[in-house]
Amino acid sequence: MATWFRKPSVLPGFGLTLGFTTFFLSTLVLLPLAALVFKASSLSWHDLVGILLDERALASYRLSFGAAFIAALVNSVFGFIVAWSLVRYEFPGRKLVDAVIDLPFALPTAVSGIALAAVFSPTGWLGQKLALAGVQVAYTWYGVVVALILIGLPFVVRSVQPALVEVQRDLEDAAETLGASAWQIFRRIVLPAVMPALVTGFTLAFARGIGEYGSVVFISGNLPYQTEITPLLIVIKLEQYEYDAAAALGFFMLVMSFVMLFAINLVQAWGRRRQAAAGR
Amino acid sequence: MSITLDQVTKRYQAAPVVNDVSLSIQAGEFLVLLGPSGSGKSTLLRAIAGLTEIDHGRVSLHGRDVTGVPAREREVGFVFQHYALFKHMTVAHNIEFALQVRGVKAAERRARREELLGLVALDGMDDRLPSELSGGQQQRVAVARALAHRPKVLLMDEPFGALDAKIREELRRTIRKIQRELGIATILVTHDQEEAFALADRIGVMHQGRLLECAAPDELYTRPTTRFVATFLGAANLLLGYRMPEGVRFTPPTRRQTPPREVVAVLRPEEVELAASAPDVKSNFVGYGTIEELLFGGSIERLRVRMPTDGPVPVAPGAGDADGAVLEVSRTLPEQRAFPADVGQRVALGARRIHVLPTPISSFTVVAVDESRAAALRATPLLATLAGRMQTRVSTRLERRVASRHERGDPSPPGMPVVETGPGSADNVSWMLHHGAEQILCLPPGAVVPSRVVIHTLDAAANDGTFAVAASLLRHVPAESLYLAIHPFETPEDERGAKLRELLDARSNALGRHGLDLRTEARFGEAKSELSRELLAHDHPMLVLGVGDLERLDDRWLADLLEGPVQRPVLIVRHSADAHGGG
Numbered sequence: 001m002a003t004w005f006r007k008p009s010v011l012p013g014f015g016l017t018l019g020f021t022t023f024f025l026s027t028l029v030l031l032p033l034a035a036l037v038f039k040a041s042s043l044s045w046h047d048l049v050g051i052l053l054d055e056r057a058l059a060s061y062r063l064s065f066g067a068a069f070i071a072a073l074v075n076s077v078f079g080f081i082v083a084w085s086l087v088r089y090e091f092p093g094r095k096l097v098d099a100v101i102d103l104p105f106a107l108p109t110a111v112s113g114i115a116l117a118a119v120f121s122p123t124g125w126l127g128q129k130l131a132l133a134g135v136q137v138a139y140t141w142y143g144v145v146v147a148l149i150l151i152g153l154p155f156v157v158r159s160v161q162p163a164l165v166e167v168q169r170d171l172e173d174a175a176e177t178l179g180a181s182a183w184q185i186f187r188r189i190v191l192p193a194v195m196p197a198l199v200t201g202f203t204l205a206f207a208r209g210i211g212e213y214g215s216v217v218f219i220s221g222n223l224p225y226q227t228e229i230t231p232l233l234i235v236i237k238l239e240q241y242e243y244d245a246a247a248a249l250g251f252f253m254l255v256m257s258f259v260m261l262f263a264i265n266l267v268q269a270w271g272r273r274r275q276a277a278a279g280r
Numbered sequence: 281m282s283i284t285l286d287q288v289t290k291r292y293q294a295a296p297v298v299n300d301v302s303l304s305i306q307a308g309e310f311l312v313l314l315g316p317s318g319s320g321k322s323t324l325l326r327a328i329a330g331l332t333e334i335d336h337g338r339v340s341l342h343g344r345d346v347t348g349v350p351a352r353e354r355e356v357g358f359v360f361q362h363y364a365l366f367k368h369m370t371v372a373h374n375i376e377f378a379l380q381v382r383g384v385k386a387a388e389r390r391a392r393r394e395e396l397l398g399l400v401a402l403d404g405m406d407d408r409l410p411s412e413l414s415g416g417q418q419q420r421v422a423v424a425r426a427l428a429h430r431p432k433v434l435l436m437d438e439p440f441g442a443l444d445a446k447i448r449e450e451l452r453r454t455i456r457k458i459q460r461e462l463g464i465a466t467i468l469v470t471h472d473q474e475e476a477f478a479l480a481d482r483i484g485v486m487h488q489g490r491l492l493e494c495a496a497p498d499e500l501y502t503r504p505t506t507r508f509v510a511t512f513l514g515a516a517n518l519l520l521g522y523r524m525p526e527g528v529r530f531t532p533p534t535r536r537q538t539p540p541r542e543v544v545a546v547l548r549p550e551e552v553e554l555a556a557s558a559p560d561v562k563s564n565f566v567g568y569g570t571i572e573e574l575l576f577g578g579s580i581e582r583l584r585v586r587m588p589t590d591g592p593v594p595v596a597p598g599a600g601d602a603d604g605a606v607l608e609v610s611r612t613l614p615e616q617r618a619f620p621a622d623v624g625q626r627v628a629l630g631a632r633r634i635h636v637l638p639t640p641i642s643s644f645t646v647v648a649v650d651e652s653r654a655a656a657l658r659a660t661p662l663l664a665t666l667a668g669r670m671q672t673r674v675s676t677r678l679e680r681r682v683a684s685r686h687e688r689g690d691p692s693p694p695g696m697p698v699v700e701t702g703p704g705s706a707d708n709v710s711w712m713l714h715h716g717a718e719q720i721l722c723l724p725p726g727a728v729v730p731s732r733v734v735i736h737t738l739d740a741a742a743n744d745g746t747f748a749v750a751a752s753l754l755r756h757v758p759a760e761s762l763y764l765a766i767h768p769f770e771t772p773e774d775e776r777g778a779k780l781r782e783l784l785d786a787r788s789n790a791l792g793r794h795g796l797d798l799r800t801e802a803r804f805g806e807a808k809s810e811l812s813r814e815l816l817a818h819d820h821p822m823l824v825l826g827v828g829d830l831e832r833l834d835d836r837w838l839a840d841l842l843e844g845p846v847q848r849p850v851l852i853v854r855h856s857a858d859a860h861g862g863g
Contacts, residue, residue: 170364173331174422176351177358178378179429188377192368 039247068209071148079156109214139221152205159201282465288337299489315486357426378429521545530592542694553630561630643695724847730822737826745855746826751796
């Protein structure tokens, strides 16, 4: 075996660690996925296209990817603000707030979904008030976005927090003595420093949003063509014993998610390179 | 003036961390603020830059009052200890940052950047990221960045703190050169005295939030005016000396003879001469001592010489002092060759040069009837703190009946007499004042360190001496001070202006002569009631009362002050025209 890519490190044996890596990835990630692909491939090309481009399927993609994207965007903004206030300010109950952030991680997603539905349904607590304003959240695609925001928030906060800690007060002081306004300090100093972390948080929240099922199904109303997410469609296909169709949809989601996550990674890498090359 | 500070005060949780600092820095001047950590020097620097808001006072840059102006509009360059470079930007972008936020055109920015990189000797490093540079190079970039917008003043907060010795020295030279070239007023904060000596046109020494002294390095080293500066800058033996007609002597005077004035003398280790016997000493003979310790340190040899018990008295009593004072001595190689010495050897010591501190407080002498009263007085937080911070000794004099007119002791023992307030004390204090005592510290039992010192003089003749003592006191107590001038309520309107001017004169005199920055207030009314109202207005006050003509000191009032229901620490200063000037 060639030794040119071996570098000494604290963990014993490159061969051993790489072996574990491939083994784990294979048995736990790639093998099930391969089974999925295998199942879907049993379909004829014509049937596959028919299932994937079905009106109902197309509507579900729009909702799943669209809502996940919007929710991840919203979380990027508010998650940043939450992280900022947790890192920069000392206030009574800060530790408590910090712990509350992780709750969506721990809670069974179905519980979150039922709770949201109860609060936002037209007879619920917030739903009543929103209904007066003519806004209905539960059983519309807004509801899906709300559920995904709840589920995705900790991803952004937990990614951004350590990056913000790294931004020293000195840097902001320095920028201020150099004549930068508060907005310039934020845009030119703070944001670039936490941008990679923020993109990571966004990606995690987005990926989680695409796959989310439990919390969404209770609040979305599940109307075909309107508030039906792709994972739900897959479950419906399974319940109708259309295993091939379910596998095909699953396969499609897999490809789309992979392409998007890969694209985000590329964009991030490109951003880093551009930053490093800036001024040349 | 490039930078003018006027009574700048910054408090954290009510305790002043920067306390009444006033200072002027001329165009092109390089001032180094030197002090131990926690002395308030960095806070002061940040206050000048506008990064820290101040609670009291004014900051002016180039004649413009910038007290309330945010940092970004102050046009200062600031260099941080840990560089504070923007890590995601190249060197070029870092340096151009100040120009970019001002909307300067690219070509102009580029020209300025190249000029600055040349100045800090980093030509061609434009495209590096800070992480690709060494610590010294990073700090050079930080200096270039701080100068990009052509600031009017340059402020540096321990800029060499994170660098190793060799690079530090090199960067020091670069900075001195750049500062000279640009002629930019600069303040550098450090705790390293070597650095201060290498860079400064003037050194300001800070301690406990106060700017103690500010002068040229050699001036500060050879003629310090405070104990703290004398011992903080270089090594120093602080000894109690006695001013005799023929000069300063170190042997304590025998009792019952008219006591000579006690002074604090600074004897630098390098000013001590060693010889085999008294006739061989070329300078002023101090006494014989035994070499206890000898360290060879390359160019300099360091010795500790134990003096006999009846020899010189150190100002600050140290461990094992009962065996006599220990003097620190340092000798150059030629001196070592001329007179080789060894541990255990008995040698004669001479003092080539003695500097007498102009401090009016040399030491304290507790005057009490018995040892338990004396111990109680010595243990009061105020006296213990003062003695500790001044690094001075507290001696005790027991007199059989302090509070009686009969069998009086010595009205003015060497050092400042300390007496207990309470029944009979006013009578005793009055007697001491009438018999030559110049300062008396009157302490109620358990007196605590004051947080506010009110200064008042009964007649203007006493101002100077009172300020001198107050300045000495306030250097060691982190209290805020107020000089209260009280004029009769009947003072006509047209004379009130003149009174206020007198007050301002008094203030500038206190600052100029004693380095004491006073807050001043004029009141019109009855002196005693105004004063007691002022003392009641705050927790833990202390009164410094100046008296010129003793006729003005009303015995009844003194009794009120010292024996009344509410007793506070009172420092009475008697200053007459023939007494020595303060400092």
